Amino acid sequence: MNIEIASLSSFDRLIVLGQALLDGNLNISLLGGYVPNVGDIFEFMQFSSLVGDFSHFSGLNIGGGLSFREVITANGISLVVDSNVPEPATWLMLGAGLAAVAAFRRRRMRA
Numbered sequence: 450m451n452i453e454i455a456s457l458s459s460f461d462r463l464i465v466l467g468q469a470l471l472d473g474n475l476n477i478s479l480l481g482g483y484v485p486n487v488g489d490i491f492e493f494m495q496f497s498s499l500v501g502d503f504s505h506f507s508g509l510n511i512g513g514g515l516s517f518r519e520v521i522t523a524n525g526i527s528l529v530v531d532s533n534v535p536e537p538a539t540w541l542m543l544g545a546g547l548a549a550v551a552a553f554r555r556r557r558m559r560a
Contacts, residue, residue: 450503452493452528455480460491469496477508477517477528485530487515492527499526 452475454460479485499521509517510533517528 451476453478453480455483457489461493463494465496468498471501471503474505475503487530487532489530490527492525494526
């Protein structure tokens with residue numbers, strides 16, 4: 450399945466009357482240099498029920514630290530734009546973990 454996104458209000462949509470049976474590829478393309486923002490949501494499929502999921506995705510990485518994430522609900526599938534850049538709290542936890550490992554190694558070398 451190919452999804453083309455030109456703007457927040459202009460993108461491909463598929464409405465399935467009944468059960469959607471998914472398998473295969475989801476190919477995402479941004480058109481005309483469009484770059485979405487973090488938190489943008491593109492509900493590209495609606496259905497009554499769903500069986501399966503896409504087996505392969507292309508175009509999830511938008512670039513510039515952004516990516517699409519698939520979100521499946523009871524009656525639809527959306528692409529949500531996320532940031533690949535870690536939150537400040539993530540960097541803090543990483544730093545604390547590295548400091549703990551360094552302290553442990555230092556203590557072990559002295560013993």
